[in-house]
Amino acid sequence: MSEDQEDFDLNDLDNKELVEQIQDDLYDGLDEEVAEGVEILLGRGIDANDVLGDALVGGMKVVGEDFRDGILFVPEVLKCAAAMKSGMVLLRPILAKSAIDISLGKFVIGTVKGDIHDIGKNLVGMMLEGAGFEVIDLGINNPVENYLEAIDEHKPVIMGMSALLTTTMPYMGVVIEEFDKRGLMDEVHVMVGGAPLNQEFADAIGAPAYGRDAARSAELAAAYVEANR
Numbered sequence: 001m002s003e004d005q006e007d008f009d010l011n012d013l014d015n016k017e018l019v020e021q022i023q024d025d026l027y028d029g030l031d032e033e034v035a036e037g038v039e040i041l042l043g044r045g046i047d048a049n050d051v052l053g054d055a056l057v058g059g060m061k062v063v064g065e066d067f068r069d070g071i072l073f074v075p076e077v078l079k080c081a082a083a084m085k086s087g088m089v090l091l092r093p094i095l096a097k098s099a100i101d102i103s104l105g106k107f108v109i110g111t112v113k114g115d116i117h118d119i120g121k122n123l124v125g126m127m128l129e130g131a132g133f134e135v136i137d138l139g140i141n142n143p144v145e146n147y148l149e150a151i152d153e154h155k156p157v158i159m160g161m162s163a164l165l166t167t168t169m170p171y172m173g174v175v176i177e178e179f180d181k182r183g184l185m186d187e188v189h190v191m192v193g194g195a196p197l198n199q200e201f202a203d204a205i206g207a208p209a210y211g212r213d214a215a216r217s218a219e220l221a222a223a224y225v226e227a228n229r
């Protein structure tokens, strides 16, 4: 380690510099540094949502662009994802702290078959917990059978699917078709989300709800429950 690096202290940076430093550290896959930076910002009283949006999601945006342009490859992006998660672990208890006494019910969420992206799904899960839902996370790569089993076992109010690839998002339509065949669309509200989706796609596959981002999804889900109590 060079003398410069040894002397470098994240505490010396102002908030704006620290956000940029966290973005750089996330890009370089430095999980300990990302976690330290997040801790410092929280310790300075910065809102957890701002830390998430500016430092972590902001950093991942740059990663996504360079991944798309062939500057970063899968092994590097995996490290970035791990670094992002090291920051999310610290935000989770704050974002997920139950804001409401009465549970809004169960929300099952999972990434669809063929897709292993889970950062966005995990964020949505955190926000839902914060809004008052009990979240059952099915993880990644879920075939329709997993969603069906989860409905049977947990009787959720809402079932959420996430997809990050244009090649996996049509599978959401397959799941909805199966639900429809089994008469489940009246029993469970379905929400879909993920970067390549939009309202038009959600409408086309017959999804009753489309969540644009984590915060909006939690608001939509809570509003649905309130309206149907």
Ligand code: B1M
Residues within 6 Å of the ligand: 057, 060, 061, 063, 064, 065, 067, 068, 069, 074, 075, 077, 078, 081, 109, 114, 115, 116, 117, 118, 119, 120, 121, 123, 124, 159, 160, 161, 162, 163, 164, 165, 166, 167, 191, 192, 193, 194, 195, 196, 210, 211, 212, 213, 214, 215, 217
């Ligand atoms: Co992937 N990947 N990736 N990747 N990866 C994308 C998605 C891509 C856009 C990158 C790019 O080219 N710019 C591109 C997809 C292109 C396309 O389909 N058109 C892509 C590709 C091509 C691939 C591979 C095929 C690469 C390869 O192998 N050649 C491969 C596929 C693997 C597979 O799934 N079968 C692959 C692999 C990976 C990694 C494993 C390396 C890693 C995932 C690690 C992990 O998740 N644990 C990875 C990552 C990290 C990305 C990018 C860089 C970042 C995704 C992310 O976490 N974003 C991504 C580029 C990008 O999106 N800019 C990319 C941050 C997150 C907070 O946002 O997930 O959008 P997001 O979630 C948001 C909203 O979308 C919404 O709320 C969230 C929070 O606000 N939301 C929901 C999400 N789910 C929701 C569900 C809801 C409601 C809202 O209701 C239930």
